[in-house]
Amino acid sequence: MSKDGKTPMLDDLEKGAWPSFVKEIKKAAVKSNTAKDLLNILERSYRDKVTHWKHGGIVGVLGYGGGVIGRYCDLPEEYPGVAHFHTVRINQPAGNYYTSNALRELMDIWDKYGSGLTNMHGSTGDLVLLGTQTDKLEAIFAETTAKGWDLGGSGSCLRTPSCCVGNSRCEFSNIDSMEICDTLTHKFQDELHRPAFPYKFKIKVSGCANDCTAAIARADMSIIGTWRDDIRIDQAEVKNCSKDMDIKTEVCDMCPTHCMSWDGSTLKINNKDCTRCMHCINRMPKALRPGKEKGATIMLGGKAPIVTGALMSWVIVPFMKLEKPFDNIEDLIRKLWEWWDEHGKNRERIGELVDRMGMRSMLESTGLPPVPQMVKAPRSNPYVFWSPEDVK
Amino acid sequence: MADKPKRITDIGAPHFSKFLPPVIAKNYGKWKYHEVIDKGTMKHVSETGDELYTVRIATPRLVSTDYVREMCAYADKFSGGHLRWTTRHNVEFFPAKDQVEPLKTALKKDGHLVGGIGYGISNVVHTQGWIHCHTPATDASGVVKAVMDELHEYFTTKTLPARVRIALACCLNMCGAVHCSDIAILGIHRKPPKVNEATIANQCEIPTTIASCPTGAIAPNPAAKSVKIKEERCMYCGNCYTMCPSLPLADAHGDGISIYVGGKVSNARGVPRMSKLAIPFLPNNPPRWPEVVQAVKHIVEVYAKDARKHERMGEWIERIGWERFFKLTGIPFTYQHIDDFTFARDTFRMTPTFKWE
Amino acid sequence: MDAAEVQKKVYEMVEKMQGKKKLKPKDISNALEAEGATKEEVKAALRELIDGGKLVYSYFGGTAVEIPHTEGSANPQS
Numbered sequence: 042m043s044k045d046g047k048t049p050m051l052d053d054l055e056k057g058a059w060p061s062f063v064k065e066i067k068k069a070a071v072k073s074n075t076a077k078d079l080l081n082i083l084e085r086s087y088r089d090k091v092t093h094w095k096h097g098g099i100v101g102v103l104g105y106g107g108g109v110i111g112r113y114c115d116l117p118e119e120y121p122g123v124a125h126f127h128t129v130r131i132n133q134p135a136g137n138y139y140t141s142n143a144l145r146e147l148m149d150i151w152d153k154y155g156s157g158l159t160n161m162h163g164s165t166g167d168l169v170l171l172g173t174q175t176d177k178l179e180a181i182f183a184e185t186t187a188k189g190w191d192l193g194g195s196g197s198c199l200r201t202p203s204c205c206v207g208n209s210r211c212e213f214s215n216i217d218s219m220e221i222c223d224t225l226t227h228k229f230q231d232e233l234h235r236p237a238f239p240y241k242f243k244i245k246v247s248g249c250a251n252d253c254t255a256a257i258a259r260a261d262m263s264i265i266g267t268w269r270d271d272i273r274i275d276q277a278e279v280k281n282c283s284k285d286m287d288i289k290t291e292v293c294d295m296c297p298t299h300c301m302s303w304d305g306s307t308l309k310i311n312n313k314d315c316t317r318c319m320h321c322i323n324r325m326p327k328a329l330r331p332g333k334e335k336g337a338t339i340m341l342g343g344k345a346p347i348v349t350g351a352l353m354s355w356v357i358v359p360f361m362k363l364e365k366p367f368d369n370i371e372d373l374i375r376k377l378w379e380w381w382d383e384h385g386k387n388r389e390r391i392g393e394l395v396d397r398m399g400m401r402s403m404l405e406s407t408g409l410p411p412v413p414q415m416v417k418a419p420r421s422n423p424y425v426f427w428s429p430e431d432v433k
Numbered sequence: 434m435a436d437k438p439k440r441i442t443d444i445g446a447p448h449f450s451k452f453l454p455p456v457i458a459k460n461y462g463k464w465k466y467h468e469v470i471d472k473g474t475m476k477h478v479s480e481t482g483d484e485l486y487t488v489r490i491a492t493p494r495l496v497s498t499d500y501v502r503e504m505c506a507y508a509d510k511f512s513g514g515h516l517r518w519t520t521r522h523n524v525e526f527f528p529a530k531d532q533v534e535p536l537k538t539a540l541k542k543d544g545h546l547v548g549g550i551g552y553g554i555s556n557v558v559h560t561q562g563w564i565h566c567h568t569p570a571t572d573a574s575g576v577v578k579a580v581m582d583e584l585h586e587y588f589t590t591k592t593l594p595a596r597v598r599i600a601l602a603c604c605l606n607m608c609g610a611v612h613c614s615d616i617a618i619l620g621i622h623r624k625p626p627k628v629n630e631a632t633i634a635n636q637c638e639i640p641t642t643i644a645s646c647p648t649g650a651i652a653p654n655p656a657a658k659s660v661k662i663k664e665e666r667c668m669y670c671g672n673c674y675t676m677c678p679s680l681p682l683a684d685a686h687g688d689g690i691s692i693y694v695g696g697k698v699s700n701a702r703g704v705p706r707m708s709k710l711a712i713p714f715l716p717n718n719p720p721r722w723p724e725v726v727q728a729v730k731h732i733v734e735v736y737a738k739d740a741r742k743h744e745r746m747g748e749w750i751e752r753i754g755w756e757r758f759f760k761l762t763g764i765p766f767t768y769q770h771i772d773d774f775t776f777a778r779d780t781f782r783m784t785p786t787f788k789w790e
Numbered sequence: 791m792d793a794a795e796v797q798k799k800v801y802e803m804v805e806k807m808q809g810k811k812k813l814k815p816k817d818i819s820n821a822l823e824a825e826g827a828t829k830e831e832v833k834a835a836l837r838e839l840i841d842g843g844k845l846v847y848s849y850f851g852g853t854a855v856e857i858p859h860t861e862g863s864a865n866p867q868s
């Protein structure tokens with residue numbers, strides 16, 4: 042803060058067409074000293090070009106190992122309003138649908154105890170309430186749980202699962218992504234709130250290969266909807282589509298497996314060659330629909346770079362039917378956790394453990410058979426490890 | 434103590450069925466097809482014949498409770514009290530057919546940007562930056578605001594050959610998992626942490642601080658009740674600062690922004706792929722980060738001109754080759770572009786077949 | 791092992807390592823399993839101690855279990 046409390050650099054970010062977060066902080070600052078000092082310390086960061094936050098590792102609510110991220114500022118005398126600036130993660134409802142009444146209840150609680158600022162939502166999916174003090178945490182927890190909300194995950198635990206809109210609004214969906222997400226969240230409450238894993242574990246559910254939740258890039262377990270039978274074609278609608286687009290160049294030629302043909306009146310798909318990439322269906326949603334034998338491909342290992350480099354998830358189960366009560370996927374996840382728990386080092390994500398121990402160890406302990414769908418190609422190096430049983 | 438109310442725990446999130454608009458509850462799993470009406474409006478049609486309209490606007494992600502209440506008021510007036518947030522920080526309303534235009538008019542009148550659907554730039558997924566995190570190498574909200582002030586027309590009206598997903602993470606922990614975006618804006622540190630000798634003995638546990646470093650770059654300095662950083666080992670992850678507030682990593686001159694391009698998560702056509710380094714370093718120049726804004730805008734414009742329809746940034750670059758990407762964009766190729774970390778060898782060209790430019 | 795004894799051992803182990811090594815729930819479990827306790831017993835003891843506020847979870851990049859104390863970051867003047 043300059044001595045007079047002016048924030049010229051941030052004020053500049055109130056201008057322009059894109060919605061301004063500075064305006065939002067200023068709105069909250071009318072009611073909250075925490076928000077007011079956030080504005081001041083942020084202006085200071087803009088001048089100094091460095092952050093002014095320190096990590097807080099021992100703040101939380103009684104009994105839980107996650108859901109609160111501790112923050113302290115490094116200049117508490119100058120900015121007392123943000124001496125503490127902890128974040129509360131509220132587990133979002135699957136699909137991020139709300140009613141205005143439910144949201145207003147949450148906002149009222151937040152105005153009472155916090156800065157009045159929120160991220161709707163954080164990267165993992167939680168509804169993030171930004172900026173409160175240690176002594177308010179229990180009260181926030183009591184009032185939000187009384188209204189039916191619970192905290193999300195943080196720490197070496199299951200992080201808050203998230204999903205795409207799936208069946209609720211998307212005709213491409215091959216699985217009930219919201220119901221799966223909600224069910225797993227409730228089955229795994231203990232793993233979510235009481236960290237006991239080597240490191241974090243994320244689950245994301247996308248209803249089709251468009252992967253709107255970026256599950257393959259951002260989740261240790263990526264559940265991606267798919268189908269086994271033939272793409273459903275409405276030839277009359279294909280003809281209709283051909284009025285607005287060049288089906289040959291925009292659809293057939295861009296099919297990665299070159300399994301489609303269009304002669305001006307009939308669209309043919311060689312479904313045996315189709316890899317269900319979604320391109321043609323995205324182009325002609327009225328004319329093409331996924332098949333009817335639906336389920337999910339289960340993939341494992343995605344993570345951000347820290348420490349050995351970013352990974353994207355790979356196939357471990359090519360096809361799994363996913364129907365209520367979803368015991369089969371629960372069972373698989375629990376087996377994977379057991380294997381990871383037994384062999385994982387501190388801060389080793391499950392994908393890195395597969396890297397270190399090999400796929401075989403993971404497959405044997407979960408009872409999954411090796412299949413060609415798991416690899417882009419078999420190995421080319423001849424350093425094959427044989428176990429005594431193999432050689433018998 | 435005796436009459437203290439029992440704490441409620443482990444109830445999880447409320448079930449989504451409480452929040453679904455009636456038309457969605459009724460047609461759950463029965464959607465037949467959808468049409469994109471314009472950049473801010475979609476129509477979904479059910480097998481039952483019911484229709485669902487969706488109107489989408491951009492939020493700044495960091496919002497006040499009053500902003501949320503404002504959204505609630507639109508929802509009450511136009512959308513039966515129902516609304517949702519998308520994974521990219523947009524808000525969606527579900528008006529009845531005759532309410533679509535009145536809602537859009539009201540939103541636009543209040544200065545909201547309606548758009549984000551289809552081939553263009555949707556909202557920018559980003560992290561906390563100087564607003565809340567302890568290890569950022571740059572701010573998040575401010576950079577996003579500056580970039581999107583320049584590119585907002587791609588959200589509301591202008592189209593591109595395909596979707597361009599932009600994401601920002603303010604350090605290489607990448608909370609935002611930016612590594613699979615068409616354009617990834619990534620904060621980077623270039624200097625190891627500095628030891629604050631005056632405070633470390635009081636603030637930090639030396640053994641746990643040493644153990645926190647994933648590369649073993651921290652050695653004890655028992656004489657000074659402090660530690661030494663083996664600078665050549667440090668990869669600027671900030672783990673030590675998480676553990677010990679006397680090892681600040683941030684540095685006004687050392688910190689800045691790098692740009693990665695060509696990633697995607699969708700499996701359509703080509704497989705998902707990671708973003709790759711285009712620009713190793715740009716300085717932090719708040720409040721508007723002009724170098725970063727120009728660089729992003731330039732890459733978008735070169736892509737818009739040269740890519741074929743439906744071609745994502747990464748598919749375009751793979752078709753023309755990275756050699757030509759650097760030629761077309763005029764971005765200089767440097768030592769930093771050549772990988773020297775764990776998966777480096779996979780990126781070397783093991784064939785004499787390449788383009789000259 | 792009897793529940794009170796497991797709790798006592800867990801607490802003593804955390805007390806001994808406080809400030810020297812961040813103990814993960816798994817480290818504690820491994821150590822006590824070697825002394826004859828079961829995984830479930832250790833888990834129950836941890837939960838009892840944590841729900842009672844005698845131990846807390848901490849997070850510094852990975853989760854650990856510690857005795858409640860004021861951390862460096864919360865300590866402005868030093």
Ligand code: HEM
Nearest residue numbers: 418419420421422423424425426778779780781782783784
């Ligand atoms: C099943 C595994 C493999 C078998 C059976 C195999 C077999 C052979 C044979 C018979 C030759 C010809 C040797 C000669 O002409 O004297 C050869 C050459 C060669 N192999 Fe392999 N190879 C295998 C794996 C690999 C792998 C994994 C690599 C490298 C990634 C590799 C790289 C080469 C190279 C570079 C040559 C040419 C060497 C030269 O001409 O000096 N081979 N291999």
Ligand code: HEM
Nearest residue numbers: 204205206251252253254323467518519520521555699701
């Ligand atoms: C035309 C058909 C498509 C429809 C109806 C559609 C619908 C949607 C919807 C409703 C969301 C929001 C999901 C959520 O918030 O949970 C979304 C997100 C997303 N979609 Fe799609 N999508 C389509 C095609 C695609 C394609 C072709 C791609 C990639 C090439 C794609 C990539 C994404 C990504 C990355 C997201 C996440 C980010 C966001 O919320 O914008 N989508 N899509």
Ligand code: HEM
Nearest residue numbers: 348349386387388389390393644645646647648649650666
């Ligand atoms: C350039 C040198 C080094 C690099 C790049 C390196 C890299 C790493 C990485 C990435 C990890 C994390 C592994 C994981 O999270 O699973 C690790 C862990 C470890 N490193 Fe190193 N290391 C280096 C040198 C050393 C040296 C010289 C020592 C010992 C004197 C050492 C001891 C350890 C130990 C004990 C761990 C395990 C830490 C734990 O489990 O928490 N490292 N190293």
Ligand code: SF4
Nearest residue numbers: 205211214248249253
């Ligand atoms: S992932 Fe597929 S099913 Fe889910 S919202 Fe996106 S397009 Fe629809």
Ligand code: SF4
Nearest residue numbers: 296315316318319321
């Ligand atoms: S889904 Fe993909 S692979 Fe299958 S036919 Fe369509 S474009 Fe081709």
Ligand code: SF4
Nearest residue numbers: 566568569603604608
């Ligand atoms: S990306 Fe890095 S700096 Fe940004 S919020 Fe995440 S950990 Fe913090």
Ligand code: SF4
Nearest residue numbers: 646667668670671673
């Ligand atoms: S920043 Fe990371 S790599 Fe560098 S000394 Fe700290 S912990 Fe080690």
